[in-house]
Amino acid sequence: MKALILVDIQNDFMPGGALAVPRGDEVIRVANTLIADHRRDGALVVATQDWHPANHGSFASQNEGQNAGDLHELDGLPQVMWPDHCVQDTSGADFVDGLSLGDAEVFRKGTDVQVDSYSGFFDNGKRGATGLDAWLKAREVSSLTICGVATDYCVKFTALDARALGYDVRLILEGCRGVELAPGDCARAIDEMRAAGVVVV
Numbered sequence: 001m002k003a004l005i006l007v008d009i010q011n012d013f014m015p016g017g018a019l020a021v022p023r024g025d026e027v028i029r030v031a032n033t034l035i036a037d038h039r040r041d042g043a044l045v046v047a048t049q050d051w052h053p054a055n056h057g058s059f060a061s062q063n064e065g066q067n068a069g070d071l072h073e074l075d076g077l078p079q080v081m082w083p084d085h086c087v088q089d090t091s092g093a094d095f096v097d098g099l100s101l102g103d104a105e106v107f108r109k110g111t112d113v114q115v116d117s118y119s120g121f122f123d124n125g126k127r128g129a130t131g132l133d134a135w136l137k138a139r140e141v142s143s144l145t146i147c148g149v150a151t152d153y154c155v156k157f158t159a160l161d162a163r164a165l166g167y168d169v170r171l172i173l174e175g176c177r178g179v180e181l182a183p184g185d186c187a188r189a190i191d192e193m194r195a196a197g198v199v200v201v
């Protein structure tokens with residue numbers, strides 16, 4: 001069985017959003033084409049959703065003296081400080097209008113104040129799982145197609161965890177956009193994914 005994973009296609013990651021990914025809105029059209037292709041083939045569609053409590057520890061606002069973009073620490077793990085984003089039950093956390101999600105299964109992440117969660121499978125400390133792996137394995141999914149935002153964070157860690165969990169992984173580059181805090185971050189992320197066996201299309 002095959003599945004499509006749509007990573008964090010949410011308002012706050014779109015241009016004008018709280019943590020805007022440059023040209024993030026360009027992934028919507030590609031995502032919708034992939035959704036239609038998967039539905040036609042009887043494959044599954046899954047979406048991850050960044051879903052933070054308002055006092056999440058990854059927010060610069062919760063860490064005295066820190067600014068968005070700084071590298072800090074959260075409960076023993078290195079942590080990039082982000083602007084407040086994807087706060088639970090706010091419009092910023094909603095999926096983008098125009099994304100044809102339909103009855104896609106949604107997996108939320110980043111709900112624990114003390115740890116961030118870039119991957120759709122586990123938090124950054126691998127302390128907890130979102131249930132995505134169990135859900136996919138229960139449906140005998142072995143092959144994943146991934147697109148979304150951001151290439152250099154949530155897409156990358158979702159793809160790397162998927163490889164580590166034994167899935168065949170195809171990344172649709174045209175359907176991904178990155179934050180690029182430092183120039184070259186996206187290129188390095190793509191190299192890392194390729195080295196882990198991700199097929200970059």
Ligand SMILES: [Zn+2]
Pocket residue numbers: 050051052058085086110
């Ligand atoms: Zn987040």
